[in-house]
Amino acid sequence: MPPLEHAGRRVRPLIGELRALGVAALDLLFPALCPVCGATLAAGRRDPLCGPCWSAIPRLPAPWCARCGRPLPALHAPPPAAGPGAGDLRWPLCGACVGSSSAYDWARAAAAYDGVARDAIHAFKFRGMTALARPLAALVVEQCAPAVPADVAGLVPVPLARARQTERGFNQAALLAVRIAGALDVRVRRRWLARTRATRPQTELGAAERRANVRGAFVASPAVAGRHVVLVDDVVTTGTTVEECARALHAAGAARVGVLTVARVL
Ligand SMILES: [Zn+2]
Numbered sequence: 001m002p003p004l005e006h007a008g009r010r011v012r013p014l015i016g017e018l019r020a021l022g023v024a025a026l027d028l029l030f031p032a033l034c035p036v037c038g039a040t041l042a043a044g045r046r047d048p049l050c051g052p053c054w055s056a057i058p059r060l061p062a063p064w065c066a067r068c069g070r071p072l073p074a075l076h077a078p079p080p081a082a083g084p085g086a087g088d089l090r091w092p093l094c095g096a097c098v099g100s101s102s103a104y105d106w107a108r109a110a111a112a113y114d115g116v117a118r119d120a121i122h123a124f125k126f127r128g129m130t131a132l133a134r135p136l137a138a139l140v141v142e143q144c145a146p147a148v149p150a151d152v153a154g155l156v157p158v159p160l161a162r163a164r165q166t167e168r169g170f171n172q173a174a175l176l177a178v179r180i181a182g183a184l185d186v187r188v189r190r191r192w193l194a195r196t197r198a199t200r201p202q203t204e205l206g207a208a209e210r211r212a213n214v215r216g217a218f219v220a221s222p223a224v225a226g227r228h229v230v231l232v233d234d235v236v237t238t239g240t241t242v243e244e245c246a247r248a249l250h251a252a253g254a255a256r257v258g259v260l261t262v263a264r265v266l
C-alpha cells in the first residue's frame with residue numbers, strides 16, 4: 001500500500017534526526033570533556049579523547065626491532081616487500097635484543113609510555129574511565145595491525161589477580177583485547193592463561209624483585225599447544241610480566257607468542 005510505505009520511509013530518518021538532536025542537546029547541557037586535558041570534545045575527537053590529545057599520542061615511528069618493537073635508528077633500510085601477514089617481523093634486532101633471549105617471539109607497542117599515552121592509560125586504569133578502551137584499542141590497531149601475522153589463533157589478555165580485578169571492577173587488558181580482536185577478526189581466549197597466585201604491584205619493585213615476584217605466577221591451558229598466541233596488555237614497563245606469561249604459554253606448547261600493548265617504556 002503506497003501511503004503506508006511512504007509513511008515507513010519517512011519515520012526512520014525522522015527517528016535518526018531526533019536522536020541526533022537529542023545527543024546535540026545533551027552535549028549542550030553536559031558538554032563531553034576529554035578525561036586527559038579536560039577540553040570540550042570537538043573536531044577530530046576520538047571519544048572520549050579530544051582531537052588534540054589523540055594527535056599528541058607519542059606513536060612509535062618505524063623501523064621497529066623485530067623482537068621487542070623498540071624503534072630502530074632510521075639508518076636501517078626498509079625490508080623487502082611484505083607477504084600477506086608478514087608484518088614487520090623481518091626488521092633487524094635492536095642493540096638490547098642482539099645476543100639476548102626472550103620468552104616471547106615478537107612484541108609491538110603503539111606508543112611510548114609518555115605524555116598523553118601515559119595520562120590516558122592512568123585515567124583508563126586508575127580512574128575507571130573504561131570508555132578509553134575504545135580509542136586506546138583503535139590506536140593499537142592503527143599502529144600494529146600490519147605487524148600481526150595471519151596465523152594468530154587468539155588474543156590472550158594478561159590476567160589480573162582476582163582481588164585486583166574485584167577492586168578495580170574490570171581487567172583493562174581484557175577490555176582492550178575485545179576491541180582489538182574485533183578489528184583484527186581474531187578471537188579473545190581468556191581461558192588460555194590464568195594467574196595461579198596474586199603478585200605485588202611491579203611498580204614497587206626493582207628488576208630482580210620483579211622477576212621473582214611473577215615467577216611461576218601464570219599457567220597456560222593445553223589448548224595453546226601448537227598455536228600462535230598473542231598476549232594483550234595496556235603497557236610494558238620492564239617486560240617481566242609478559243616474559244613470564246610467554247614462558248607459561250611456551251611451557252604449555254604454544255608455537256609462537258607475540259605481545260601487543262598500547263604503550264611501552266623506552
Ligand atoms: Zn584532551
Ligand SMILES: [Zn+2]
Binds near residue numbers: 067068069093095
Ligand atoms: Zn629489541
